[in-house]
Amino acid sequence: MINTKLSVAIHILTLIATNPHDRITSDFIAKSVNTNPVVIRRISGQLKQAGLISSQAGKPGFTLLKAPSQITILTVYQALQTNEDLFLIHQDPNPNCWIGKNIQSVLDTTYKQAQSALEKELAQQTLANIIEQLATH
Amino acid sequence: MINTKLSVAIHILTLIATNPHDRITSDFIAKSVNTNPVVIRRISGQLKQAGLISSQAGKPGFTLLKAPSQITILTVYQALQTNEDLFLIHQDPNPNCWIGKNIQSVLDTTYKQAQSALEKELAQQTLANIIEQLATH
DNA sequence: TCAAGATGTAACTAAAATAGTTACATATAA
DNA sequence: TTATATGTAACTATTTTAGTTACATCTTGA
Numbered sequence: 001m002i003n004t005k006l007s008v009a010i011h012i013l014t015l016i017a018t019n020p021h022d023r024i025t026s027d028f029i030a031k032s033v034n035t036n037p038v039v040i041r042r043i044s045g046q047l048k049q050a051g052l053i054s055s056q057a058g059k060p061g062f063t064l065l066k067a068p069s070q071i072t073i074l075t076v077y078q079a080l081q082t083n084e085d086l087f088l089i090h091q092d093p094n095p096n097c098w099i100g101k102n103i104q105s106v107l108d109t110t111y112k113q114a115q116s117a118l119e120k121e122l123a124q125q126t127l128a129n130i131i132e133q134l135a136t137h
Numbered sequence: 138m139i140n141t142k143l144s145v146a147i148h149i150l151t152l153i154a155t156n157p158h159d160r161i162t163s164d165f166i167a168k169s170v171n172t173n174p175v176v177i178r179r180i181s182g183q184l185k186q187a188g189l190i191s192s193q194a195g196k197p198g199f200t201l202l203k204a205p206s207q208i209t210i211l212t213v214y215q216a217l218q219t220n221e222d223l224f225l226i227h228q229d230p231n232p233n234c235w236i237g238k239n240i241q242s243v244l245d246t247t248y249k250q251a252q253s254a255l256e257k258e259l260a261q262q263t264l265a266n267i268i269e270q271l272a273t274h
Numbered sequence: 275t276c277a278a279g280a281t282g283t284a285a286c287t288a289a290a291a292t293a294g295t296t297a298c299a300t301a302t303a304a
Numbered sequence: 305t306t307a308t309a310t311g312t313a314a315c316t317a318t319t320t321t322a323g324t325t326a327c328a329t330c331t332t333g334a
Contacts (some may be wrong), residue, residue, distance in 0.1 A: 058330030195301030
């Protein structure tokens with residue numbers, strides 16, 4: 001399963017995008033997400049590294065560096081991943097067994113296709129879509 | 138991320154499918170997978186519950202109940218899931234914040250679409266495909 | 275200039291998920 | 305009736321996930 005970091009990251013970006021003139025601090029975001037400000041700063045650090053937002057130590061708030069319509073959920077997802085593989089494969093199957101020897105590479109191929117289908121869909125969704133849907137609530 | 142149970146389950150089914158006349162025991166499977174036999178029996182229990190294989194206490198071996206071409210990876214995947222949600226959403230966002238109040242249901246919709254795309258792809262792949270690819274190795 | 279308040283980050287803790295192991299009940303069949 | 309298999313509960317170890325504490329550093333207004 002995919003952890004809550006992606007959800008929190010989208011929450012962060014949504015708050016920044018919908019309040020472009022206010023100073024949305026990590027403390028403020030933390031209260032909306034309902035977590036510790038350090039959790040927010042950790043994720044915002046990754047979003048910063050990915051070039052999605054900017055910030056400066058000492059200066060309150062974050063700035064969105066791209067239009068919400070230009071930020072796909074795939075981009076956010078990938079900004080947070082350290083391991084790019086969605087599916088885990090069991091390690092060290094028996095190389096003396098015909099199947100054990102080859103199962104990993106076959107699974108790898110299968111999983112790559114599935115992950116690709118997921119990512120294609122995540123690339124269709126943008127931060128603008130999320131904000132739009134929030135607005136209709 | 139999706140844990141190794143799916144990979145092990147496919148490994149199990151492949152061994153059973155390609156050795157229909159031999160008695161493939163959980164001990165034998167465990168040696169090919171390189172894990173403990175109890176891990177195999179735990180997963181085979183879930184495959185049994187899903188109607189994919191049959192077995193009997195005391196009687197060695199497992200029987201495939203469907204043709205490999207009729208067993209999709211999605212079916213195997215769903216046989217193992219206790220929680221059907223692929224993406225986790227952070228709990229208890231602030232209901233006093235406009236975004237915190239609505240983010241969960243919006244994310245839920247977005248994630249459902251992504252998961253659906255993944256599952257559609259997993260439904261295309263069958264155990265027969267896996268065996269075929271193993272054969273070309 | 276300096277104090278208040280912000281970001282950045284390392285180090286630690288707690289809880290949950292994951293994988294593996296031990297032990298044993300129960301069924302089968304030679 | 306004994307050897308061998310599946311089924312399963314209970315326990316342990318490891319890793320991942322999330323949250324917390326502590327503090328260095330930067331910015332800015334008084």
